Amino acid sequence: MSIAEPVATIERAPPKREKPGPLEYLRRWPLQAIVGATLIFLYAPLITLMAFSFNTSRRNIVWEGFTLDWYGRAMNDDSLVQAFVNSLTIALICTIVSVILGAMSAVLLWRFRFPGKTALEGSLALPIVVPEICMGVAMLVFFARIFPWPTGMPWPLNLGAITIAHISFSFPFVTTVVRARLASFNRELEEAAKDLGADEWRTFWDVLVPHMMPGLVSGALLAFTLSLDDFVITFFTAGPDTITFPVKVYSMLRFSVTPEVNAASTILIVVTVLFTALGLQLQSQAEKQKPKP
């Protein structure tokens, strides 16, 4: 057996009939069945939802024919479009601010020794672990009693309360991601830059930021999806004129379930998947651009 082993590893593509190797669990049928069933479980509802957005029947039950009507209706529903634009705007601002705050706190924790460091690390972990509902009510109380966001502000300033709430729960995630990335930074590079005459600011921009880039990109991606995805916290901070897409879909669901909701959801799924794909692409590019030692 021990003589046969190396031969088996050299063989790149074993013939199909060969018995699966001892650790090739994916080639054993019970596991294949479980993985297959799990994927069906995860995807069947979503695919059904998307498929029925193209169905002519009003009831989401039997397939009757292909139509784009529901998309037309969703596009002409002003409040739905407004909610969609609001969601994207909030997500964009939230991403920018979260990446800045997250990068700052990550560099702070990575670079310095200071009293209260553990306390700060703990506090930054809090928004990640605190249940959404608790954070939602905290934001509700805060914006109702302590810091009322002025009403009647022009768009997009009227979205301030929601955006602030989103940044509060997103930026600690960015901190975590960027900090993990910084752990692989060679501090000697920074010293070298300084020895060669770069000042603090220049070193930061030309040496540290390029190294952080993959972390910043995945942090941005995370912040964007977290913001776009959030329902509970937004539900508690949204006012009558400041509806986001999930809150709007929620109220549509309560009211009646039509394929229009399916169409709107499909658009959101496609937008999210596209952004994620773009983000992953940017991330792998940023990793490739890493200067060779």
Place this chain on the structure above:
Amino acid sequence: MEQSWRQAKNAFAALGVPPVAWLIFFFMIPLAVVWAYSFGTNAGPTEIDLTGTFANYGRSLQPLYFDIFVKSSIVAGLTTLLCLIVGFPVALAIAFAGPRTKTWLLLLIMLPFWTNLLIRTYALIAVLREQGYVNFTAEWFWNNASGLMTAVGLQPLGDFHPMTLLYNNAAVVIGLVYVHLPFMVLPLYAALDRMDRSLMEASLDLGAGHLRTIWSVVVPLAAPGIASGVLITFIPALGAYLTPDLLGGTDSQMIANVIERQFKRANDWPFGAALSFLLMYLTFIAIAIQAVVQRRGAKVGAA
């Protein structure tokens, strides 16, 4: 080597002040206010007197509300268990797949995680309701079985009655598993992927079967990953709002739904605040238990 903050006070302040100020002003203060309100009493429609009373916490422990805490913990625990049972083999299969398959499978597991939670829950409704696919499939099998029984000369099964799969506790658990499965698979995969495979090979070479190897070698080695998967699934499941709200019936309320009602419809903020903080303490207890388990696991691993 980390620098002392005194060596570069300006850079330290420039980096530290904005995030710390944000965290204090837009996170700590809101939570502190809720905490303070949990010791208050309603003095009017919008006024709350901070009387320092424990009455709100006392009320939370009454059977009506205490039962909801117990029930939420059971539902979250069951969800976590089911996620673990389904997620472990999936993570195992992914960890031992070829590099290309592995990337694809991981992407497939993560993709729903990037999809909106509300939309995923809504999608599940269409599948589970009385005129949904699960019932259609069941009806098809039922009718075929019925036809088969008539063919062999037995009594037919009678009419098919659709199963009520929505608006009950089972629907909430299914929904929570559906939503949280990726949370479980990813940490499990991470733990299984960095495991030393030679130990498994040794176990198999020495004559243990696959199940025995998994149970006595893989599970102990992956214990830290299992512990973090359990935690990362249990915490959001415990505080879930949307799933019980959309998929549950009148008796499937979880803590989050009760909290929401206090803040929105019942307008009893002090009581809602007390419930929120109890939920938060439960979360912290879960984290503390996990930390202890993790530390014990590390000690066993080192010994």
